[in-house]
Amino acid sequence: LFVVAMGESGMHPLVFTEMSAKVIGQVKALNAAVFPIHYDDSFYDSVLATPHLTRLAYHRGILVGAACCRLEREANQPSKVYIATLGVLAPYRSMGFGSQLLREILTMVQSLGGETVTQAYLHVQVNNDEARRFYERHGFCVSHEIPNYYVRLVPADCHVLVKDLTSAGPSSSA
């Protein structure tokens, strides 16, 4: 269990845990409610293989947010972290939970021993202004666009958002 010492509301801090096989149903339910894409069993199998790269956020005993990421190591290239899913249930948005979750992920990634992770990146559907603005607030920038990234969504294009993790640059807002 990781407890955030300081939360938006001091009385009820968000409680962070790692994913485990027992609660995978909760994460599936959360992702189904938040994302228009369906993630099938193979996705969750690979996530369970690296539970330390996940964070589940519990608010007052209820799972309200979850994030899953992957480390990508290509030959002769520095490591990157890919944020596969990061979402908060609709009624609990604008309460700072997303920010806390993102900060958790980035802190965890930077404290991994053995390698330096230089970059974090993710995909956002082109029409999802809310998500794009959220990541921009946390120091991400739109790097480029991928047309027809999504098989079943309309619009099918996505933005790739990137954040440089090496510099001691401007920390995320709030």
Added chain:
Amino acid sequence: VNMFQYGAEDALGKLPNRDKTLFKDMVTAYENKQYKEALKKGKKILEKHPEHGETLCLKGLVLVSMNKRREGEDIAKQAIYKNMKSFLCWQMYGLMFMAEKEYAQAKSAFKMALNNHKGNLQVLRDVAALEAHLRDYDSLVETRRQLLQAKPQIPNYWAGFGIANYLKGEYEEARKIMDSYLLSFNESMKTNEASEIVQFQMMCLLKENKISEALNFLIEKEKTFADQTILLENKIKCYTHLKNNEKAIECLEQLRERHPENIDLYVQILELKGIKANVELSKEEEEKAIKLIDEYIQQHPRSMNLKLMKLKFLGGEAFKKACFEYIKAFLIKGVPSLFSSLKIFYKTSSKVEILQKLIDENLQSLKEKQTFEGEEELQDPTIYLWMLMFAAQHYKIIGNLEKALELINEAITHTSTLPELYVIKARILKHLNKPDEAWRTLNEGRELDLADRYMNARTVKYMIRAYSTHVPLKEDEKEKEKEKEKEEKKEEKEDEEDTWQKREEKERKEEEKRDLLERAEDVMTLFSRDHREGQLNVHIMQCMWYEIEMAKAHFLKDQIPKSMQMFKYVYRHFHNIFNDQYNYHGYALRRGNFLAYLDMIEATEKHYQNNYFAEACLGMIKCLRLYSKDEKKYIEMQKTLKMSTKKKDDKEEDDPDAKLGDIDFYDIQTEKNPYQQIISLAIEGLKHNPKFKELHFEAMDLFIESKKWGQAIRSAIFLKENHSNLSQTKECLEKLATEFGKCDKTKINKNFLPEYEKEIASL
């Protein structure tokens, strides 16, 4: 434990020394459970002395302990016939019966041993335990007296004698014995021992209804009591009985300080001050009660129980205000049990109306403005969620199931990750008579948290219940199903795209075709897997709810042998649990926990008065009656039961539990009265569960068919007195009258005939 301390040497006097040693070795081997060793030694002795009674008996005992019951019993019986005067033989014969849990026979065997060797302490102790187990208190007192006279220096023997008298009902004797016990062992006694004895003496006085004497005793011996709570509770009992309200209230206050959350104490205090529970109160009484409770709330401001108690006495606007504060506290804390605590108010329609208003107003306010009604402070989204859940439960209990479903669905859309919501939705669907949807919903909730044992068990139960409602397909419907499947297979081959959707769809369909009971077993296995055998461990864990559900489901689907097996397991569990207490009779005295022992005796008096036991008896009777006329089916059922109870590595051993409740079907066809064994089941079930009406209906049918008029009349009387409005009762009574009229009256015992006629005429 050397079981042959007393007098074994003398009994073996005839054997030469070498063989005596062999015998002793055989005994040691048996006690260390090295049965094959023991048999080897026995063989050596028998080579030279083939008729030696004690060795043969011991051999029988060892064989029975190895589960070779029939062989062992035969050998031992023969040995006894030829050696009736050997106390050692009888003792071993008794031990053999003990291993088979035939306690009554063991007792008679031990008594024969005592006849031949008076005062054998080992045997006396075993007999005392058996008499306690069989609840034969008169004999127990005598046995304990003998033990005490033999060894008065052992403190436990005094306690044992005292307890025997208490159980028999000789309370004054028991007290006197304990006085002597205290006198003799005063110095060496520890505080808790003395406290137990004093408490025991007080219990004796109370049983004799000498309340004022008991009270004086309590006050006199206050310092010896180690347990202040027991002391105060009993003082309160005495003072209340003697109508000394002042003193009673004083003691209640003392007790209340120790247990401030025990609401019963507050109820008692209020009652003594004139405010009775469960009764319509006048305005002044209500106000008085509220004033008293307010004082207590000041002392314990954080106690929710006291606030709930206050709500009972409030009404109208005051109730609305206080209830709102109560609900608010629960919602903000996020406690799911809000509804359970308010359930008591649903009996009063005025309070239900107020609750309804509170719910409707606040739901709307929270949805639109995220505030409680009439407030400005913004609330967390979880507050709205818990409110929705509470509202759904409210509408369910008042009967508006559609609205309840609507609300719980909204809650699930709001936060789909909370398992409790799915439990409530499943319950609503169950009440809407949609068992399939109910179990699927509950399963969804279960999958959210696979570590939750409660969700797992609930889902299994709902699955089994749904299975019972499935109507098997008729022939023409089966044909249609087959054609449908063929068409679907053709479609699959045409469509080549293998997306995740198609794959998961296919898996789901395969899953759906499987038997629902099998799937229920799979879910159950997640928590009940026996690591050694890979099967369910429900029988070893005596998981009776599961066994009964499965038994009923199998019965509805005409799978009678399986059903019978499950019912039989439950039946056996009850006997096993009762027999498990056997060791405690001796142990409790050795450890000096005789108050806990007396509690246990009292608790086990109603051991068989249990719905599961009644259902098991009823189920077994129904199964057996279905097959009572068909010999072939009997043999088939016997085979199924035997095969399923045999483990894989059993070679010749019999099922160790088979004796208990075993109904040998072969006997039924040779018995003069084919129903004898079914009838004894019915009588046993009814003896312990006289109020279980379903059992009465079935049993009456059975008794009429087998012409047991006395039993039938007894059931009829019960049904007439308690369930005369049911149509089934009337049918039964009519059937009884007609059949009795038709039957051949010459076959009935002449002593009872006039009584029967009188009773039946009066019904």
